[in-house]
Amino acid sequence: QVQLVESGGGVVQPGGSLRLSCAASGFTFSHYGMHWVRQAPGNGLEWVAVISYDGNNKYYADSVKGRVSISRDDPKDTLFLQMNNLRPEDTAVYYCAKSGLNWGSSEWYFDVWGRGTLVSVSS
């Protein structure tokens, strides 16, 4: 069964840091690009970042560029999102999502999603 399970969310003060994790199972993790997508409370979906299947390419939304870093540990089938200098507007549920196509495809639609982890930035 293909599954993604996020962890690491919590309450943090503005300017603080968090590291989100996403444990993957049921598919060959190293063959797929992986993404983070977030959803602020009561709002729509916003793509945050992607890492290619081989880890060589990373792209970020302008709203988080310079403050977040995406990485992966293929032997452990785990995706990460390091978030620094957090702002109140970063408050959201953060979802880990799998690219629908494998290898180097740039067709970034998302066929598997985790249940999400809530990040709350507040003083």
Next chain:
Amino acid sequence: AIRMTQSPSSFSSSTGDRVTITCRASQDVTYYLAWYQQKPGTAPKLLVYAASTLQDGVPSRFSGSGSGTEFTLTIDNLQSEDFATYYCQQYYFNPPTFGGGTKVEIK
């Protein structure tokens, strides 16, 4: 970034109805368009990709159409489990962007 506009933002419908949701892109995204369903407190679920290809396991009452800048998601014979919020997403341009969502409520 490409702006995706969905209409309507919400509406009420009854089981058995045929419903259509529209998504417009601010630029031509060819057929690189996906649709997702989201129920409260849960993650989005992929319904359609490449504008009209149904994801495995999605009921055939769902269908997608369109290309370029205008797309539609149609649900035939609306079922109780279909009451949810639906999002479109373009993936022709980086960054991928989503529409604001269409909430389908029970009449």
